[in-house]
Amino acid sequence: MEAGWEDVRAGELIDGRHELVDLIGKGGMAQVWRAHDRKTGRQVAVKFLRLDTEDLRQLDTREQEEELRHRHLRFIREAGLLAFLRHPNIPEQYAFGTHGGVPYLVMHHVVGTNLRTFLKRHTPLTPSVAVSAAAQIAAAFVHAHEQKVVHRDLKPENLMISEAGVVFLIDFGIAKQLGIESTLTQPGSTLGTPGYQAPEQIRGEDVAAATDVYSFSCVFYELLTGKPPFITNDRDGKVERQHLRTMPLRPSDLAAGIPDALDELVLRGLAKKPGRRPTMREILEVLGGFTPRPGDPEPRPWLPHDPTRPFRLPAEYTAPDPNPQQKPAGETGDDEDAGWLDPDAVQLLCSAAQRELEEGEPGDAVSELAGLVHRVREEWGSKRLVRQVWELTAGGLWLSGDFDAAARRYDDIADKLVRGDDPPERADRAVFRLRAARCRLEAGGDTGAAINAITEAGYTAAALPEPYATQVETELREAADRVSELLGGPDSGATPGQV
Template identity: 85%
Template structure:
């Protein structure tokens, strides 16, 4: 048996910068540690793959090696998915590697509680609280589904509410990218958690985005009513049987204040046939009609982890609630703009800008961020929120057709904000370089320069571990396709010898 998480100790330094502080939790496959990033000063979470669980000890040597191989591949796949996903309601991944033979990934540390604990402590919830929590998770799922990523294990234990009320979708351990064959699931086996599995999962069929929709609506049902849609009873039988055959009660039959629109939305999402369910985008559009607006009063009774706050707080003075790691470096000062920028307000602005970009219509939020590009860099240095502002602004400029400005901002991100040389940072530099090259293609049509960038990115990808290589290759293929389109449109057709590739 290889070294396990028991061999990891407080005070150890991971990747030369992440100092382990204390264990923060564990599951069947992983151990989570809270850690201090010596480089940035922020608190992070380090997730280690567990290599010595009780079920492994019960296997013979060959079976142990096979199972460990599967677990390692799943862990690598999870790292690849997190590297591919960038959303305010999905913890950002900062690094991936091995320590003493144990695979780990480093990610944003969510200070808060999981939704199971939240439900246990605060049920019954006012409908506006339930909708606010659900809408944030729906936004994360829209982002994942539009990138062909399915979670496959949505349940309250895999959702978190931070101290600021921000909802997070966590644990992509059995997630996958659609269209990519996997050898990590045995034919006929079931994934997910009983009580939240879609009928097709219970029957061992392939999961799709509609599978996540069903599981999401199971969770949403529980947020609205305080109980899941099905519970074991003598009349209807097991939960699995009911998921396959029984229509659930309307949420309004179990809790007050739930209107017809939410009833219908939940029941559509719990349809037995996947094709009858709405998409996550359709669900988010409906939920958006019921979330609070800036300046709305806080719910009663008061909640310490209030998921309505991200929707209400745009006009609030939240500086008093700022946690230490969110304070601007260098303390506080006054300036002509009224003092330091409020990180809470900027995070909310980023969430609004993210929604604008997902809809393909950059608007007021993106414009506001564009006006803050220089200021956030001056006040906050290279912290992740600065990069988020720059990325969203560049994406908005790209969609708006201001390709030259977008290219310059992508180049600045690669040159100024991504400074390290670990695999994640090398991959990020390659990705931003490719995006800049694609913008330059649209602004000045310089295919030669773009080919050089794409070729260099191919060499970079070849030297990276699998999850980061996949991230770069996805971006490189998109650049190569656009280069080919432009070459094909020129007189004389496509010059196949100039098509970017990797030797």
Template identity: 55%
Template sequence: MGSQSIRAGEVAGGRYKLSESLGKGGMAQVWRAKDLKTGQDVAVKFLRPDSEDLRQLDTLHRRDELDTLRARFRREATLLEQLDHPGIPELYGHGSHQELPYMAMRLVPGVTLHKFLREHGPLTFSVAVAVAAQMAEALACAHTLPVVHRDLKPQNVMISDDGVVVLIDFGIAKPLGIGATQYTRHGSTLGSRGYQAPEQILERDTTARTDIYSFGCVCFELFADRAPFVVDGTMGLIEQHLHEDPLAPGLFAAGIPDAVDDLVLRMLAKDPGLRPSISEVQAVLGPLTPCVDSPEPRPRLPWDPTAPFRLPRERSVGRRLPVPAPPVSENEDEWLDASAVERVCDEARREIRSGKPRDAVRRLGELAYQAREEWGSRRPLVRQIWELAAEGSYLAGDCGAAVHFYQGAADDLVHGEGPQERADRAVLRLRLARCRLEFGEIESAIRAVDEAGHVAAGLPAPLAAWVEDVRRQVDANIAGRLTDPKLGHRPEA
């Protein structure tokens, strides 16, 4: 790493002219810069080689830690390239300046949620739910890839001048899936104190439900104007996150609907399996957001997160926020009709056989969570829905959705350890690896192929032949990635 400090006036990558430092964190520094190609202002983030944490390490550990930080920085750039949502900064370019890795991204003029809460709390319910709903939309984009942020907190959320809520700092974000590489900081767990899920505190595997817990902590602050847990002299903060059940936010603030109280408490469940998915969070928050022509908050806010809902045409961000999926029936209380769902499955199979997935596949994607909630994870029809949605999404080119459905089917919908179940799980994970190849994750695909080979060796001949056939197909895809320079090989980091 170069030791020379970055100065205003320098041009990174021959394109980004630095103008002023916007601040620094533990491992990165962010500058405002002028994009000399487009003329627009951008944010340029540099990796810091001189942080206090690194200076405290001996030479060997410092070198190892720098390698880890470089790998995380590369991974953050790779993830931002794949995430396309107004609530996540676009990546414009990345490279090295004075031997320091950098990435240039959309500049978000505005205020952190941390500062917004400090200056304008307690928030009215309409303002709080506008922030929460926009956060949920951005997080849903990340989880669809799927990526877990791992450090959601008010300091990592911006409210732009036009009221758009933006998730920032994907520095410790991690792709989910088989074999995804994990980097752990020297002598620390990942995440921020007061927002870490119990599994993060205990240094266990993180999943999308880990983000849901941290998001639940943020939502609690939005609605209740206080954290779910505070140091009270009887039990430390970490112990409370591990062992104490929080009170409902509605006990600290008036006007909180019961549905929101219930949602936030479920988001803060100690067991990740009891937390709602991000789509469930959206389903609760979406109908509660302000509408077009809703009144402006009083007193007026310099950064108004209700504006994107009240004045959608005035959004300065070019891309639209996603429109929530339509309800599965006209009557929200109506239960799913199994016969009707089976007909949709039959039509989806025909679409997949034709190679042209369309309305039926899309419909199954919309039904997947409701079907699992109503019928449980052991009903064969639920698994059919998820697997068809996965295969159809892959054929349609939506590998992010396909990864999501394949992983859900493999992890939650295949029960038992008999030969058939082990074969089914191996094939689903191979197909998951096939999708992840589209994101350049060759190493994890290789590991999935190796694991499937071990599984096949212990199966009866017909099942082993099936697994081996799928395994050979994925292996051929990997070989194509490794030998075709047009496809490229992005190392996992």
């Protein structure tokens, strides 16, 4: 455990500017503080990774270290995904860093209530109120899915309604970016919350945008009817079994005034097969026909957190941009010093990835770095840490057998990140060219290109002083040995070196 973590308290200054005010939430993985930003004067939320949970205390030392590493990586991924999402219904992230070795992120502070509490206090809702909340949730998901991000844990507790009636999608702790493989989720695991999980989640299968659609439809059903689509009972059995095999009653069978089009929309979203569900864009288009219009009267009875307000009084709000342009990383309007990438956190990730490569098993850390490749370049240019991120992900691609992608990554390092003609840069450039050639050898047996790369590297080494000449010659010999094996004997394995 991190020493001193229990000492984080009100009045403490984070990153020299965010003064902690009070603890406003604590969950199994994180705790959230309200804080005052001394530079901008705004109230913000500071989310810390928790290192003091009871389940951690029950683990032995080795298991604790592994679980803490796992949690660090998840937290870093959440910060990366939040920085990538910019939408009025998703809290904006202002900064990301570490404090006393503990990762934190700073985000927009939503003053309001979560949807679970809202439902307990105000059910039954009128269809207009239910649709207004659902349309804002769907708008957030349209943006997230267009950025290839799936949330994987939508439930009423992960939705906040502000005092102004704006609905926010929160807690991207188990979200993932489609196309980025990660072993943070183990095969066969069932992430998500029972009662809101899609059938494919319950079965431990791969998830996609359609998985969020199913969870959204569970929440929308509850907004319309005041009840979730399934509850455990003697006749139908456990909730999970019903999600796998049973279709619920139509919402209009449980609540009055629900149009047929909304009945149909909810039931389509609860289809057992993902391919039969509508997209979030299609859902939002349908909901748009039922949201209030500017100037419509406020709902009766009056609601303190009224989700119809953004539709009835649009002049008070900035309408969601259907094609939002992401600001460059580290740029958040008037707060030009804020940024989501913290060098210490990325270096921690690189160290973990290096250990994985040395053990010959690319895992969580390498996968997480793969999701940061373009972002570190945008924010930090061609700094050494950027090269380290690219090099480690190339090594991961190599060890996982994606030789073509590894070759392209090594060529990109040589072309885009290694600048100048001093001996260190010339040696590094030659080494990365040789690695690209070795990857192409494994991909398609292109011995001719490899021989050319070896020859060119030989000329480079001859013109370099020590120790740079030896650095290139070592890589050159490994490439030459591999060519000899392919030309004169059976294929054998190869492993990527590290500079």
